[in-house]
Amino acid sequence: MEVKCLGFSVSVDGGCVSLSELFTFFENEGCVVDANESNQRRFYFDTNSHDDYFKGLVVTVKDQKKFCRLTNENGGFQILVDNLQGDDKLLEFNFLIIHKVTGLGLYQHYYQSCSMNVFGKYLKRYHHQLKKALGDAEISTQATLEGSPLTEGRKQRIRKQFSGQLKFAPLVRQENLEAILKEYRKIKSFEFEYAYLDHEVRAATPLSGFVSRKIEKLSFLGDTSFKNSIAKAISAFTAGGAPKRGKVIVEDYDGESIPIKIFDMPDCFGVEDFDKLAAKLHGLDVDYFYSHEIFDDLIAVFESEEHEDVFGMELQQ
Known part of the structure; x- marks a missing residue:
């Protein structure tokens, strides 16, 4: 199975909640867990380990304990069913980087992992939630200072200060x-x-x-x-x-x-064999995901001369 490296862009129109503030929110939470869909997704972000890039990891936890495998028994193939023990879970993973200045990024994806567009929808959702929380906090602060509830007109004017939208699109x-x-x-x-x-x-x-x-x-x-x-x-x-x-x-x-x-540009910015990539992850402590060599590989692709016309020129505009 192939793991493809895909390109995307993300930006915020308006300064109410910047990309840095959004990813800092994720980072401060340690791990943001979203269980609104059929599978639980866990989001990890780092904003400090690299001067030029945000680093991210999306983990999809599968809601299943049994899995099937094919084995060769006595010259014939058989399907065997195994069962995970205790709290063990099946999971899928996606590593990503985002350039702090341009908002251009790379996203590793393979079949059955979280798609890049679905990841973008999650970013939009959490950006909206963070905007709303900041607006509600400002309304509460002003009401406390004035000693009485604010009118609906005042509330709407305050919320307009937090009206910027997050834009996410594939390259x-x-x-x-x-x-x-x-x-x-x-x-x-x-x-x-x-x-x-x-x-x-x-x-x-x-x-x-x-x-x-x-x-x-x-x-x-x-x-x-x-x-x-x-x-x-x-x-x-x-x-x-x-x-x-x-x-x-x-x-x-x-x-x-x-x-x-x-x-x-190419259909993708690199392809890696899933088994080889998965072997690199054995024993990874997700609390320190940002130190993994996978991010060095992604940054090397982003900064390569081969893709300078895609990623490099954006810095000069």
């Missing part, structure tokens, strides 16, 4: 762009950097003799009936090789704006 290959864009309700804008400045581009650029890079942004009409045509046009434009990288702002069916970042 997208140009070849997959059209299908992904069509999944959203609306395409709001398309921003891209030219891969090179040819004669036609320079001719349409003010002060072209002094320009080394050019970034353009297109904003689209709000009519959702144009969505498929816009998705097809953006996909065709990126396939033509004109943009070096880009970003499409889409709106989902809940009305939330999401940035879809486009790169000329």
Whole structure:
């Protein structure tokens, strides 16, 4: 079984609860346990062990004691059922890193582990809960200072101070762009950097003799009936090789704006055999998960020359 290294981006629009504050909340809790789904998930984050990266570990605890295995007995194959003892549990794991400046990250995933998009939904949920808790605390503080309950208008104005949204999206290959864009309700804008400045581009650029890079942004009409045509046009434009990288702002069916970042990149940023990776984890103390060599491997992938066009240039923008 393969363990793939996938790319994603995460950001917060508004300064009410930053990524650093969110991951510090996780870190201070030691382990955040979420049992709202069929399987329990445990989240571990570290914000201090590396100057440039947040480190994370997602552990999915399976709600089962029995598991099956195939054995060769007397020249024939048999299915045997084993049973875990005591408090032992089956689990799946996902290691991840997030660059503290760019919000770009790498996420290890394999079949039956927590998917990257599901992980993003958890981040959004806890970011929302933390915003609400801070807003409620501020309302309580102001009511105490004033000696009486606040009006609903005052409460709403305080909550607006904590209204920023967490944005989470996978990094997208140009070849997959059209299908992904069509999944959203609306395409709001398309921003891209030219891969090179040819004669036609320079001719349409003010002060072209002094320009080394050019970034353009297109904003689209709000009519959702144009969505498929816009998705097809953006996909065709990126396939033509004109943009070096880009970003499409889409709106989902809940009305939330999401940035879809486009790169000329591989389907994944590395593949490792599951058995070899699992062997490295034997005896890992999750309280010190951040010291494991897996994070050195992820950081090496992130900072490699091979992927500099994806991760490195973001630091310069």
